[in-house]
Amino acid sequence: MTTTATVSSSAQTEATDVKSRVDPRGPRPKPFFTPRKIIIYSILFFACLYFLFPLYVMIVTSFKTMPEIRWGNIFAPPIEWTGEAWTKAWTSACTGLTCQGLSPGFWNSVKITVPSTIVSIFIAAINGYALINWRFKGSEIFFSILIFGSFIPYQVMLYPLVMLTREMGIFGSLWAVILIHTIFGMPILTLLFRNYFAALPVELFKAARVDGAGFWRIFFEIMLPMSLPIFVVALILQITGIWNDFLFGVVFAGTQNYPMTVQLNNIVNSAQGSPEYNVNMAATILTGLVPLIVYFVSGRLFVRGIAAGAVKG
Amino acid sequence: MQHSVSIRDLSLNFGHVKVLEHLNLDIAEGEFIVLLGPSGCGKSTLLNCIAGLLDVSDGQIFINGKNVTWEEPKDRGIGMVFQSYALYPQMTVERNLSFGLRVARLPKDEVERRVKRAAEILQIEPLLKRKPVELSGGQRQRVAIGRALVRDVDVFLFDEPLSNLDAKLRSDLRVEIKRLHQRLKNTMIYVTHDQIEALTLADRIAIMKNGVIQQLADPHTIYNKPVNLYVAGFIGSPTMNFLEGEVVGGAEPVFKANDGTVIPVKTYEFSQAPNGSAVKGVLGVRPEHIAIGEAAKTMPFATEVEIEIVEPMGSDTLAYTKVAGQAIAFRADSDVHLASGQTVLIGFDPARGSIFDAASSNRI
Known part of the structure; x- marks a missing residue:
C-alpha cells in the first residue's frame, strides 16, 4: 500500500515521468466470490442441471439393453454399454408399414430442408432488399400484409393450401412441402432481411446506382457481400424450423416422403409389442442431432446476426 | 451560351410536404456552384434530384442541353461524392474505382488507364490494393472523389463531402477540391451547411431555405449585399448585427x-x-x-x-x-x-x- 501511495503522490509532482512507470490503472479488481455471484452461479448451475438431466436420461437409456431398462433404475448408467438400439433406430425400426429405421426419413428431411431453406432465403432476401431500396407505391402496405400473415395460425390455412397444391398437381410430393415451407418462412425472413438492409447506409445503394448498377447487380455485388451475418441467422432459423416441422411434412409430403420427425413419431407411437425405450431414445436423439449441431456450430454468429438485424428497423 | 445544368420549375413533394417549390437554376459550363442552407432546407434533395436518385414531382432538369428529368443516374453524365464516402466495403480501392467502368463494360486496358490516371490526380496510388476499412477518413473521401473522376463525367455532385472529417483535414481537402476544379474545369455542384466551405469554394452560392433559393450570387455579393434578412443572418460569423x-x-x-x-x-x-x-x-x-x-x-x-x-x-x-x-x-x-x-x-x-x-x- 505504501508503494502505491508514493507512486500516486509523485505522479502529481512529475507528470511526465509517470508514464514510463508501471502504474495500476482502472478500478480495483473485485473478489470472485461475492454473495451476488454465488447466488447467480448456483441458480445457473441448477437450471443447467434441470435442463441437462432429461438429456442424460435419454443418452444412458439409449445405450442400455431392454432387460436392464425394465429393472427401473433410469438414472443409473448402463452396466453393459451397447449400441444396438442406435443401429436399430437408424436401420431397422418399424415406421408404420416399412421397417427400415430412420435413415429414409433422414434423407427425406434433407431433401425437404435443403431446397426449402435455399429458396425461401433467396426470395426473402430479394423481398427485403426491394422493400427497402426500391420502394414502390404501396410497398409499405405490401409489407404490413406480409407481416400480418405471420400472425394467422397455420391450421386456418392448412385446408386451403391442401386444395391449392392439389389443383397444382403437386400435393403429396416434395414440391408441395418445399412450396409450403417457402410460403410460411416468408414473413419472418422478409422482416429480418428488410431490417438488416435498412441498417446498411443508403448512400452505398445510391453510389452504386450512380455507378450504373441495376437491381440485380447491386443486390449481388453490393448488398449480398455485406449480409453474411443475417444470412447465417436466416439459415439457422430455416434449417432448424424446417427440420423440426411435423405438421406440413405429414400433410403435404405424402407417405413416401415423410420427414424424420414424422417417422420418429411412427416409431415411438407404434402400437405393436412392448415399447422399446432404448430405440425410442436413440431415434429421438438422432432426429434432434441436426438442429443441435447447427446451433453449436453457429451459435456465436447467430447472436451477432440477430443483434445486427433486429436493433434498427 | 449553353448551360451545363439547367433546372426548370422543379417541384418535389413527399405526400403533402413540399420539399422543393418551383425551383429554377442555371449553371454555366465549368462553374462551381454551392448549395448552402441549414439542414432540411432541401439542398441535398435538390442534389439527389439532379443525380436522378429521386423522382421529381414536376419540372425538368437539363444537363448539357439534354432533358434528363427521367433518365437513369448513369445516363446523366454525373458523378457523385457522398458524405459517408459510400465506398463498397468488400472491394479494394482499385475495384471501388473501377466498379462503374466494369458495369459499363469498358475494355480492360481502358479501365486500367482511367483508374491509374484518377489515382495519380488524387495521389492514392499506394492505396489501390487496400480495403476501405484500412483507409483514413481523408483517404476514403479521395477514393470517393476518384470514383466520380474515373467515369469522365460532365458534372460532379458533392453531398457534404467534408462533414465527416476533422477540422484540419477538412480545410486540406477543401483546398484540394478547389485545385481539382481548377485542373479539371468540370461543372461542380456542392452541397454544404458550412458557410466557410461555401464562401471559399464557390463561383456562385445558392442559399436555400424551405425548398426555395433565397439568393444566387457570387460569394462577395452574398456577403456584402444579402438580398434579405435570412441570408444576412445566415452568412457571416459572428452573425450580422441587426438594429430595429x-x-x-x-x-x-x-x-x-x-x-x-x-x-x-x-x-x-x-x-x-x-x-x-x-x-x-x-x-x-x-x-x-x-x-x-x-x-x-x-x-x-x-x-x-x-x-x-x-x-x-x-x-x-x-x-x-x-x-x-x-x-x-x-x-x-x-x-x-x-x-x-x-x-x-x-x-x-x-x-x-x-x-x-x-x-x-x-x-x-
Missing part, C-alpha cells in the same frame, strides 16, 4: 432606431429609395465593419459605448455592447486592448451595411 427602427427617406435619408437614435444613411445605396414617409426597417451591420477609437471618428455614424463582454479569439477579439439600446457585437484587432466596463468610441459606415424592409424582410 424605421427608415425615413428624402434628400438626407436617416435610420431612426427604436429608441430615437438617428443614424444618417446618406452613403447607403438604396435599390429602391424610400419616399418621404417612414418605413419600418432593420439596419444590418457586420461585426467586422465596425471601427473603434480613432478610426470610428471618420465614420458617418459614431457613438460612445460601454463594453459588456469581451471574447478574445486569438487572431481578433469580439466585444459585445449596446447601441441605441440594442445588442451589438463588434470585432477588433487583438492588439487593441478591450475590457468589460470600458467605454470606447465605435462607428460604422452604413454604405457597408444593409437595410431591410421589416415587413417583407427584403433588402431595400
Whole structure:
C-alpha cells in the first residue's frame, strides 16, 4: 500500500515521468466470490442441471439393453454399454408399414430442408432488399400484409393450401412441402432481411446506382457481400424450423416422403409389442442431432446476426 | 451560351410536404456552384434530384442541353461524392474505382488507364490494393472523389463531402477540391451547411431555405449585399448585427432606431429609395465593419459605448455592447486592448451595411 501511495503522490509532482512507470490503472479488481455471484452461479448451475438431466436420461437409456431398462433404475448408467438400439433406430425400426429405421426419413428431411431453406432465403432476401431500396407505391402496405400473415395460425390455412397444391398437381410430393415451407418462412425472413438492409447506409445503394448498377447487380455485388451475418441467422432459423416441422411434412409430403420427425413419431407411437425405450431414445436423439449441431456450430454468429438485424428497423 | 445544368420549375413533394417549390437554376459550363442552407432546407434533395436518385414531382432538369428529368443516374453524365464516402466495403480501392467502368463494360486496358490516371490526380496510388476499412477518413473521401473522376463525367455532385472529417483535414481537402476544379474545369455542384466551405469554394452560392433559393450570387455579393434578412443572418460569423427602427427617406435619408437614435444613411445605396414617409426597417451591420477609437471618428455614424463582454479569439477579439439600446457585437484587432466596463468610441459606415424592409424582410 505504501508503494502505491508514493507512486500516486509523485505522479502529481512529475507528470511526465509517470508514464514510463508501471502504474495500476482502472478500478480495483473485485473478489470472485461475492454473495451476488454465488447466488447467480448456483441458480445457473441448477437450471443447467434441470435442463441437462432429461438429456442424460435419454443418452444412458439409449445405450442400455431392454432387460436392464425394465429393472427401473433410469438414472443409473448402463452396466453393459451397447449400441444396438442406435443401429436399430437408424436401420431397422418399424415406421408404420416399412421397417427400415430412420435413415429414409433422414434423407427425406434433407431433401425437404435443403431446397426449402435455399429458396425461401433467396426470395426473402430479394423481398427485403426491394422493400427497402426500391420502394414502390404501396410497398409499405405490401409489407404490413406480409407481416400480418405471420400472425394467422397455420391450421386456418392448412385446408386451403391442401386444395391449392392439389389443383397444382403437386400435393403429396416434395414440391408441395418445399412450396409450403417457402410460403410460411416468408414473413419472418422478409422482416429480418428488410431490417438488416435498412441498417446498411443508403448512400452505398445510391453510389452504386450512380455507378450504373441495376437491381440485380447491386443486390449481388453490393448488398449480398455485406449480409453474411443475417444470412447465417436466416439459415439457422430455416434449417432448424424446417427440420423440426411435423405438421406440413405429414400433410403435404405424402407417405413416401415423410420427414424424420414424422417417422420418429411412427416409431415411438407404434402400437405393436412392448415399447422399446432404448430405440425410442436413440431415434429421438438422432432426429434432434441436426438442429443441435447447427446451433453449436453457429451459435456465436447467430447472436451477432440477430443483434445486427433486429436493433434498427 | 449553353448551360451545363439547367433546372426548370422543379417541384418535389413527399405526400403533402413540399420539399422543393418551383425551383429554377442555371449553371454555366465549368462553374462551381454551392448549395448552402441549414439542414432540411432541401439542398441535398435538390442534389439527389439532379443525380436522378429521386423522382421529381414536376419540372425538368437539363444537363448539357439534354432533358434528363427521367433518365437513369448513369445516363446523366454525373458523378457523385457522398458524405459517408459510400465506398463498397468488400472491394479494394482499385475495384471501388473501377466498379462503374466494369458495369459499363469498358475494355480492360481502358479501365486500367482511367483508374491509374484518377489515382495519380488524387495521389492514392499506394492505396489501390487496400480495403476501405484500412483507409483514413481523408483517404476514403479521395477514393470517393476518384470514383466520380474515373467515369469522365460532365458534372460532379458533392453531398457534404467534408462533414465527416476533422477540422484540419477538412480545410486540406477543401483546398484540394478547389485545385481539382481548377485542373479539371468540370461543372461542380456542392452541397454544404458550412458557410466557410461555401464562401471559399464557390463561383456562385445558392442559399436555400424551405425548398426555395433565397439568393444566387457570387460569394462577395452574398456577403456584402444579402438580398434579405435570412441570408444576412445566415452568412457571416459572428452573425450580422441587426438594429430595429424605421427608415425615413428624402434628400438626407436617416435610420431612426427604436429608441430615437438617428443614424444618417446618406452613403447607403438604396435599390429602391424610400419616399418621404417612414418605413419600418432593420439596419444590418457586420461585426467586422465596425471601427473603434480613432478610426470610428471618420465614420458617418459614431457613438460612445460601454463594453459588456469581451471574447478574445486569438487572431481578433469580439466585444459585445449596446447601441441605441440594442445588442451589438463588434470585432477588433487583438492588439487593441478591450475590457468589460470600458467605454470606447465605435462607428460604422452604413454604405457597408444593409437595410431591410421589416415587413417583407427584403433588402431595400
